[in-house]
Amino acid sequence: MYLIGWSCAVPKENSMATQLVVGAGYLGSALARALVERGDTVAVATRSGTAVAGATARILDAADAEAFAAAAEGAATIFLTTGPRQYNRWPELWPPMFRAAIVAARRSGARLVLMGNLYGYGEGSPMPMTEATPQHPTEPKGRVRTEGWELALAAAKRGEIQVVEVRASDYFGPGAGRTSQLGSAFFGPLIAGKTARVFGSPDAPHSWCYLADIVATLLAAADYRGSWGRAWHVPAAEPLSRTELAARVNALTGNRGSLARLSPAMLRVLGMFVPFIRAANDSDYQFTAPFVVDAAETERLLGVAATPWEESLPEVIASYRALEAAGLQAQDER
Known part of the structure; x- marks a missing residue:
């Protein structure tokens, strides 16, 4: 697990900066509502311009790097909470989305928070899985998620972006x-x-990860002032x-x-x-x-607990x- 120091990029502290949520499904909508409720300026970007109360709706193809970068202009944080619906097409559809998100974060200076899962640990991983468990994906969906994370980490190691991944079980x-x-x-x-x-x-x-706990972990990870370039596990009961x-x-x-x-x-x-x-x-x-x-590290450092x-x-x-x-x-x- 890499730890990229806070010095690799300068986070935007401007209170007028926008939090950009990419995706307005079950999770993205809940996250956007939580950001609005705490008083943030929020934009929600989707292919169809889905509206979330209190947020600005934007139309975006998340695989289009130029459009993604334009949508992220002025953003403090990019939350990538969307993903391809076609489960079987992940190896084809995820890579351009990862690349576009990295471009958008680099050009805008926004912190990048990826909503992830546990597929990358693969079959046969020791239980319980922690953030330090090595990733050795054993099927295509896990491989493409791991490759996307490694691509973002490489950009962080070069000092181009700040990125974390929040990983949740089902x-x-x-x-x-x-x-x-x-x-x-x-x-x-x-x-x-x-x-x-x-x-x-x-x-x-x-x-099993409860929606409110996933949202709480995303918010806490985005606000964290320690080292980035790492993964956080969502606490589960x-x-x-x-x-x-x-x-x-x-x-x-x-x-x-x-x-x-x-x-x-x-x-x-x-x-x-x-x-x-x-x-x-x-x-x-x-x-x-x-x-x-296992999410003991998230509970200790981010102060998030499972419902x-x-x-x-x-x-x-x-x-x-x-x-x-x-x-x-x-x-x-x-």
Whole structure:
């Protein structure tokens, strides 16, 4: 893990500077709202110019370096919270986005905060994974994320930019959509007392990151005045299997929802014809064995702590019930 000193670039302290959030999906929108609520000037950049209350909407193709640099002009921080929807096309679509973000940070002088994941640690990593765990990706999605991070680190080592990466395990939270392993396809059936179908082993212990804790870590990482050029892990409550989580949901709702595992054989066959499923199968190790993260360093240095299950689960259940009552859909990342 490289540690790049604060001297490699001069952060903008101008109170009129803008915080640029690239992406307005489930996470980007929540981050933008948090920045607005604390009084920051915020711009949200997406392909379609998605509006977030209190923020300026901008249209941006995040793979276009010139457009990205123009959007970042005057920004204090760039939060890259978007990503390609096409899971199977990550190796093709991520590299130009990483390069464009680096160009934008270099030209604008803005600090660059990358929203990352744990794919880069690869199958067979020791548990729990810490920020010091070596990256040795074992499938294409992990490799492209690792390569993008290394590209940004190289720019930081040359003194061109300031960059950190905030890495979270699988997310959940109020209104998370079907693309989340712990989203509407999990909670919806359980809340209704039906069967939720899950990918991987329902009995494998797993770290799950709550939306509010991801946002808090992004904010704290951006405000950190120590060394940059490093990764931070988002704190997670105690690792629980989906079987254990289903039991807790049932206890809170009084229902008898159940889980059924999607057939690995069927997924392998489907993966031969459906690229998205094939890409998901490549990282099934995350859900067939313990997948646990350690964020003690984040808790100690950034002062961010995980929301306990006793608080998060009731909030999530209430959110899906409210959406159902209003006839609305949960939100997927975009």
